[in-house]
Amino acid sequence: MSVTSHSPDKTRAWSALEDHFAALRDVHMRDLFARDPGRFPRYTVECGDLLLDYSKNRVTDETLGLLMDLAREMHLPQWREALFSGERINCTEDRAVLHTALRGDAPVLLDGEDVMPAVRAVLERMRGFTEQVRSGRWTGYTGKPIRHVVNIGIGGSDLGPLMVCEALRPYGHPGLSMHFVSNVDGTHLAETLKAVDPETTLFIIASKTFTTQETLTNAHSAREWFLASGAGEGDIRRHFVAVSTHTEKVKAFGIDPENMFVFWDWVGGRYSLWSAIGLPIALYLGMDRFEELLAGGRDMDRHFREAPLERNMPVIMALLGVWYVNFFGAHTHAILPYDQYLHRFPAYLQQADMESNGKSVDRQGQRVGWHTGPVIWGEPGTNGQHAFYQLIHQGTRLVPCDFLAPCNSQNPMGDHHDILMSNVFAQTQALMQGRTLETVQAQMRAEGLDEDTVARLAPHRVFEGNRPSNTLLFDRLTPRTLGRLIALYEHRIFVQGVIWNVNSYDQWGVELGKQLARSVLDDLRADTPATGHDASTNGLIHWYRGRRGNG
Numbered sequence: 066m067s068v069t070s071h072s073p074d075k076t077r078a079w080s081a082l083e084d085h086f087a088a089l090r091d092v093h094m095r096d097l098f099a100r101d102p103g104r105f106p107r108y109t110v111e112c113g114d115l116l117l118d119y120s121k122n123r124v125t126d127e128t129l130g131l132l133m134d135l136a137r138e139m140h141l142p143q144w145r146e147a148l149f150s151g152e153r154i155n156c157t158e159d160r161a162v163l164h165t166a167l168r169g170d171a172p173v174l175l176d177g178e179d180v181m182p183a184v185r186a187v188l189e190r191m192r193g194f195t196e197q198v199r200s201g202r203w204t205g206y207t208g209k210p211i212r213h214v215v216n217i218g219i220g221g222s223d224l225g226p227l228m229v230c231e232a233l234r235p236y237g238h239p240g241l242s243m244h245f246v247s248n249v250d251g252t253h254l255a256e257t258l259k260a261v262d263p264e265t266t267l268f269i270i271a272s273k274t275f276t277t278q279e280t281l282t283n284a285h286s287a288r289e290w291f292l293a294s295g296a297g298e299g300d301i302r303r304h305f306v307a308v309s310t311h312t313e314k315v316k317a318f319g320i321d322p323e324n325m326f327v328f329w330d331w332v333g334g335r336y337s338l339w340s341a342i343g344l345p346i347a348l349y350l351g352m353d354r355f356e357e358l359l360a361g362g363r364d365m366d367r368h369f370r371e372a373p374l375e376r377n378m379p380v381i382m383a384l385l386g387v388w389y390v391n392f393f394g395a396h397t398h399a400i401l402p403y404d405q406y407l408h409r410f411p412a413y414l415q416q417a418d419m420e421s422n423g424k425s426v427d428r429q430g431q432r433v434g435w436h437t438g439p440v441i442w443g444e445p446g447t448n449g450q451h452a453f454y455q456l457i458h459q460g461t462r463l464v465p466c467d468f469l470a471p472c473n474s475q476n477p478m479g480d481h482h483d484i485l486m487s488n489v490f491a492q493t494q495a496l497m498q499g500r501t502l503e504t505v506q507a508q509m510r511a512e513g514l515d516e517d518t519v520a521r522l523a524p525h526r527v528f529e530g531n532r533p534s535n536t537l538l539f540d541r542l543t544p545r546t547l548g549r550l551i552a553l554y555e556h557r558i559f560v561q562g563v564i565w566n567v568n569s570y571d572q573w574g575v576e577l578g579k580q581l582a583r584s585v586l587d588d589l590r591a592d593t594p595a596t597g598h599d600a601s602t603n604g605l606i607h608w609y610r611g612r613r614g615n616g
């Protein structure tokens with residue numbers, strides 16, 4: 066690797082940020098706004114139709130300057146170049162990380178060979194296939210056109226395509242209904258199969274490794290269901306396609322390689338929606354719109370690569386996150402989309418962010434002495450307001466929030482959209498400004514309440530404020546805009562990984578549970594006593610074995 070890495074807490078900027086934090090921790094954003102009328106124009110940045118307003122953060126010019134120093138001391142510009150140019154920055158798996166090439170338009174050399182011809186060839190095959198299915202020329206085994214697409218995959222082979230198909234529903238093919246089966250709980254597949262017809266259903270078996278237990282179990286059961294409907298083995302080719310990096314394993318499952326769409330080990334699962342893993346997206350939206358999504362990702366790549374760090378949207382968002390995690394001690398970060406179509410965006414980002422930066426050893430294998438990725442969570446507004454915003458406004462924890470909202474609804478209806486947007490702006494204002502005890506008391510007296518009631522209730526009605534948020538506005542949730550948004554968060558994750566000196570592109574933390582599940586499953590199938598686990602696990606296995614089949 067051409068770039069060196071080291072501990073962030075050994076940098077000069079980190080120490081300076083610690084001192085600066087001590088001076089700023091009790092400063093209220095109300096006062097920062099009062100002192101500085103230029104905050105909004107200075108602390109906003111654009112990329113295409115995206116506007117990021119980060120003025121409602123607990124920062125000053127000095128904070129931002131020090132955060133930029135930290136990025137430079139951690140060699141962010143060099144790491145960014147290593148990412149885009151195909152260096153093997155996934156050091157534990159010795160892999161390049163090239164999801165940006167999937168949406169790129171220039172040669173990218175990996176081991177001296179340009180990856181772009183292969184990328185374009187897969188896109189062309191996707192175009193041919195999706196046009197056949199969407200036009201009705203690709204028929205099922207009884208000659209009927211495809212009406213249902215069932216994607217069977219999990220994690221990155223599910224969450225991205227599912228989120229995008231939901232987000233871009235207004236652009237979806239009216240004659241295709243999209244289904245996503247991920248959970249190995251038989252209920253997920255069973256409920257999906259109740260809604261589809263074997264003669265008109267196309268199954269996509271999506272798995273980078275083609276070894277994932279949940280996906281293969283669901284895929285085998287789907288095939289059995291299909292064959293039980295009266296179809297023959299020879300009909301499988303019209304109803305099952307695969308997306309994977311492993312041709313041999315796809316063949317072994319019984320899917321013709323002709324019906325397989327490939328991608329490569331340099332595409333991480335949680336960054337793979339831009340690859341053939343996006344096949345459900347391309348089927349639903351059509352290939353032109355899928356390419357608009359890619360173009361949106363490319364817009365953000367260009368911005369990330371070319372804009373100065375101080376005007377760089379993913380860099381700014383990432384560094385603000387570092388400021389809260391490492392200096393204010395924030396444990397979580399809320400993603401609050403005020404667009405119903407983005408209702409799976411927080412779930413998608415949970416995997417993208419937490420599987421990437423939920424690490425506790427650095428790139429050198431040493432235990433980190435600083436906090437890394439926060440818990441990512443969220444729900445669409447305004448529903449969240451009536452659920453968990455109480456804690457964000459008045460709880461004891463600091464929860465930095467991202468509010469995302471379109472300036473135009475896909476479904477204009479009366480004054481719904483102005484009402485929705487008034488909530489976005491009011492929430493961020495309330496979080497920032499709060500409401501002081503004096504204001505509460507004055508308001509209560511103006512309402513004519515007696516002094517006892519004022520004294521008793523006023524403390525409950527105080528809002529400390531000083532709670533940070535970013536606001537991301539965009540014109541309308543189009544494929545291109547969504548591409549920009551997704552790539553924005555991908556790069557935010559990358560930058561934070563660089564600052565925390567972790568490898569954001571492996572996921573060893575999912576291994577142990579998988580391994581143990583295999584040995585537990587052996588014990589669930591056995592009739593001899595289970596003794597090889599701890600007392601709790603042995604006890605649970607026996608309890609379950611004694612009761613299954615009774616319910």
Ligand SMILES: O=P(O)(O)OC[C@H]1O[C@](O)(CO)[C@@H](O)[C@@H]1O
Nearest residue numbers: 220221222272273274277334575
């Ligand atoms: O696409 P695959 O190989 O089935 O993996 C699915 C998911 O499983 C994981 O490896 C771990 O949960 C994810 O990183 C990945 O997205």
